[in-house]
Amino acid sequence: MAEPMLATHGLTRDFRGFRAVDGVDLAVAPGTVHALVGPNGAGKTTLFNLLTGFLKPSGGRIEVAGRDITGLPPERIAARGVARSFQITSLFPMLTAREHVELALQGRGRLGWRFWRSAKLLDRYRGRADELLAMVGLDGLAEVPSDALPYGRKRALELALALALEPDVLLLDEPTAGMGMEDVDRTVELVDRVRAGRTVVLVEHNMSVVGRLADRVTVLQAGRVLAEGPYDEVRADERVVTAYLGAADAAG
């Protein structure tokens, strides 16, 4: 395999004696879509928060394109071309959809520091913002404040924000969570479209989505890697089936 775009080595995170992520080795090849699956509490979101700097690892390393990013704060990791969406919709309730995307676009330049200039300066991002909104199916909703958008559209805006950063690595935390069938299909198509030239890591519960998008799948359980490989292979893995059935039993 070529040098991985995103790699972790023995990545570990403890919460007061509880090991949420336990020595995870991950290698995501450039240009692939890599899914992280596993029962609730397997450490998927913790892993995401480690990868994006929202949590500091207790041990191990993280590399992006061969460069060590372990322990960097979220904004520095974002600047290295790693963008994420959030599992729980995380927007700016007072801003319109377009203002959201403009804010994301503005972050890549140094414009944000110009306290002596007019905000009209941001009009230069308008065209690109509207393009991104159209791409995620929010055209016509540019002027709507985000807290007035329906749930599915909020999730789409999440995605537009991550895409605005032009990331090399796109981390999607349950992009289809809570969506209806139609929105799920649209999101899958969208991810399929924007994956070109990017490396995508997604956490996903919906196995049909994983099947349609992922080149490789890593199954986590209790913070450890249980299995790793192409979707069909992993799907057939007996340990994986047991882990999922076990989780289903526990939940029932």
Place this chain on the structure above:
Amino acid sequence: MSVATKPRRAPSLLRAASGAPPWLRWALLAAGLAVALWLPNGLYPAVAVDILCWALFAVAVDLLLGYTGLLSFGHAAFWGTSAYASGLVAIHAGVPFPVAVLAGALVAAALAVPIGYLAVRRTGIYFAMVTLAFAQLVYYVANNRRGLTGGENGLQSVPRELFGLDLTDAYYFYYAALPVVLLGLWAAWRIVNSPFGRVLVGIRDNPARARALGYPVHRYKLLAFVLSAFLAGLGGGLFAMGHRFVTLDTLHWTTSGKAVVMVVLGGIGTLWGGVLGAGLLVRLEDWLSFSGFEAVGLVTGALFVVVVLVFRRGLWGTAADLLRRRARKSVAPSEGDG
């Protein structure tokens, strides 16, 4: 102060700006300027000068509270430090008073760098406590360095020099100070309506998301803190010139509290609400103390409670809401991009 820590429904500065039709905005601006020009004819000029200074102070506090989501309970440190620094510069350098005030504001901004650096790492009530603690520290230092500050006697006979003009009469000093204040208010407006201001609102509403978008949140907050301290310093410096002496009161924690009360009265996150709150509170306090009423704090406190309970968004915020609703009905919503 829990009312003030989370300006939950403060309007988007973007939508607040585009909500009112342009004619209304210009009309309000003209009315505001007219009032500012008339003020020392209707009030005691010294009181009018006080209103100018406090208005700038309150707007500086709102820049942090309303637009960055940080309640500073220690802004007296910057107001008072600038008052002393401007006073000392005016006494020892004999420069025109706006230069002394500018120097004071720069000293306040410099002081805000280390204080802000440590404070912005905390949020909510902890941020308020850290700023308060530093302000208390500054107060005690000023009290102990009697050689410099005059201690409890204060800094006496601050000159107000402006190219040989006679500004001993507060009436004339008001008009000399007005441009400085207008410039400061304009600067605050510009900051709020700048690319930087947009980032601040983003940070206020969702700091984690702002970080994920690549914004170094602490550094943005620090710059907002320093800018706010600079504007508070402009007000404090003018206050020193206006009174021609500086006392330890300018550094007292009640001074910080008074500025916060003005902002809450006027409306958090409205910017101009601070001007309204300052005018109201200074006028009221002057009137009460003149009428021989002893418990001034009782009345202003009661007013505060009433405004917080009845006009939850402050006087300006409530009025702006009403006006906006009216304007929406009569005029088609304008394509606002200002």
